Amino acid sequence: MGQAAQSDRRAIVFDLDGTLIDSAPGIAAAVNRTFAAHGLEPTPPDLIAGLIGHGAYRLVADLLARQFIPAAPDDIAFLTKAYLDSYAEAPLEGTTVYPHVAEDLAALSEAGWRLGLCTNKPQALAVSVLEGLGFDHLFDAVRGADAVCARKPDPGHLHAVIAALEVETAIYVGDTEVDEATAQAAGVAFRGVGWAAPGRLSAPETARLSRLSDLMAC
Numbered sequence: 001m002g003q004a005a006q007s008d009r010r011a012i013v014f015d016l017d018g019t020l021i022d023s024a025p026g027i028a029a030a031v032n033r034t035f036a037a038h039g040l041e042p043t044p045p046d047l048i049a050g051l052i053g054h055g056a057y058r059l060v061a062d063l064l065a066r067q068f069i070p071a072a073p074d075d076i077a078f079l080t081k082a083y084l085d086s087y088a089e090a091p092l093e094g095t096t097v098y099p100h101v102a103e104d105l106a107a108l109s110e111a112g113w114r115l116g117l118c119t120n121k122p123q124a125l126a127v128s129v130l131e132g133l134g135f136d137h138l139f140d141a142v143r144g145a146d147a148v149c150a151r152k153p154d155p156g157h158l159h160a161v162i163a164a165l166e167v168e169t170a171i172y173v174g175d176t177e178v179d180e181a182t183a184q185a186a187g188v189a190f191r192g193v194g195w196a197a198p199g200r201l202s203a204p205e206t207a208r209l210s211r212l213s214d215l216m217a218c
């Protein structure tokens with residue numbers, strides 16, 4: 001088997017929010033906009049940033065709980081839909097790509113790595129973010145939270161991406177404890193990003209990627 005065919009079988013799966021893009025300001029703005037429209041208090045963006053990673057429903061539930069507002073699952077689902085609708089109107093507003101991510105994703109793809117995305121964002125939103133950034137052509141498989149039976153930290157989410165990539169295994173790259181737990185439960189190697197928010201990863205900072213091109217050596 002030739003060198004190219006062998007390298008074709010290597011795969012990296014990425015988390016999205018906090019890993020490829022700094023979307024916390026846009027998420028905070030959309031969720032606060034939605035809360036204000038329903039007579040609820042805003043939450044400081046820094047606090048919201050620390051809660052991202054478990055999916056939209058859990059974010060809304062956590063923000064309501066922080067304000068001691070009792071809410072039935074239907075109410076949380078209603079607010080979650082309103083927040084996602086608002087966010088989807090301008091999904092790149094308040095979002096920036098972390099330094100070197102665009103060039104490093106392109107270089108990894110060019111070097112023969114198959115690339116996947118495993119995010120707790122809904123599928124349509126994840127795809128529209130990737131398209132808006134011009135990253136969509138780089139990914140061989142994308143699975144948002146509603147594209148699988150169970151989302152992260154359920155290992156089935158990551159396994160679904162790896163199966164769609166048609167590889168045996170992969171490296172998973174993320175920014176939070178949700179990603180670490182998912183990789184561990186899935187039996188998949190994990191690398192944290194160096195720009196993860198303090199306290200969200202248990203892997204020591206020295207073991208983290210300084211940029212995505214560090215993965216070339218894996």
Ligand SMILES: O=C(O)COP(=O)(O)O
Nearest residue numbers: 017053054055119120121
């Ligand atoms: O929780 C979210 O909305 C998405 O987060 P993720 O891309 O880090 O999985």
Ligand SMILES: [Mg+2]
Nearest residue numbers: 015017018175
């Ligand atoms: Mg993340």
